[in-house]
Amino acid sequence: MPVPKRRKSKSRQGMHRAHHHLAEPNNFITCPNKACGQPMLPHRACPACGQYKGKQVIAAR
Numbered sequence: 001m002p003v004p005k006r007r008k009s010k011s012r013q014g015m016h017r018a019h020h021h022l023a024e025p026n027n028f029i030t031c032p033n034k035a036c037g038q039p040m041l042p043h044r045a046c047p048a049c050g051q052y053k054g055k056q057v058i059a060a061r
């Protein structure tokens, strides 16, 4: 297992973690529900119609 050559200082650790919340996936797909067709994240229920793999899994908006 790889081991870091130099330990990050507490300051650098904070600098690194300050960007954690910025990480957002941008690989959107289009909803396969023909009535919807909204951009959505792969392997997630559609936020617009609430369907995943042709089934209603969350309440639609």
Ligand SMILES: [Zn+2]
Binding pocket: 031, 032, 033, 036, 037, 038, 046, 047, 048, 049, 050, 051
């Ligand atoms: Zn949808």
